[in-house]
Amino acid sequence: IPPMAWSPLAGGKVFTGDTEKDRRVRTALESVQAEIGAASLDEVMYAWLYTHPADIMPIVGSGKRERISAAINALSYKLDQDQWFRIFTAVQGYDIP
Numbered sequence: 423i424p425p426m427a428w429s430p431l432a433g434g435k436v437f438t439g440d441t442e443k444d445r446r447v448r449t450a451l452e453s454v455q456a457e458i459g460a461a462s463l464d465e466v467m468y469a470w471l472y473t474h475p476a477d478i479m480p481i482v483g484s485g486k487r488e489r490i491s492a493a494i495n496a497l498s499y500k501l502d503q504d505q506w507f508r509i510f511t512a513v514q515g516y517d518i519p
Contacts, residue, residue, distance in 0.1 A: 427471055430480035431464055431489075443515060450512035454505045460496070464489065468496030470509050 431437075436447055448463070455466045471478045482493045501509075511517055 424477040424479045427478050427480045429483065430471055431467055436467065437463065443513075446515070447509070447512045450509045454501065454509060457505060458499050458501070460499060462492055464492040465496045465499065466509075468493045469499035469501055470506060472496060472499075473501045473506050 432439075435444055436451065439445075439448075451463045451466045454460075454470075455463060458466070458469070460466050460469065468480055471480050480493060482490055484490065507518060
């Protein structure tokens with residue numbers, strides 16, 4: 423049974439947060455967004471979850487058409503290992519040995 427991600431967009435903090443971690447994660451997401459040609463950061467965030475080895479299923483939890491579309495559009499992106507770990511390490515705040 424695949425795990426479900428509740429609040430996969432961190433409650434919007436990644437878009438508006440001003441902590442060091444929020445900025446670090448946003449920078450990593452923007453970098454990957456440019457590389458894969460995604461239309462928005464949320465598409466990258468959903469693509470990260472879809473690429474996760476645990477086969478995570480995000481709970482969109484929004485009635486906004488653009489949020490639901492982003493989750494669907496993200497299915498067309500596959501992050502490579504470097505991109506996936508770049509986001510992961512940004513979230514963790516340290517490099518993986």
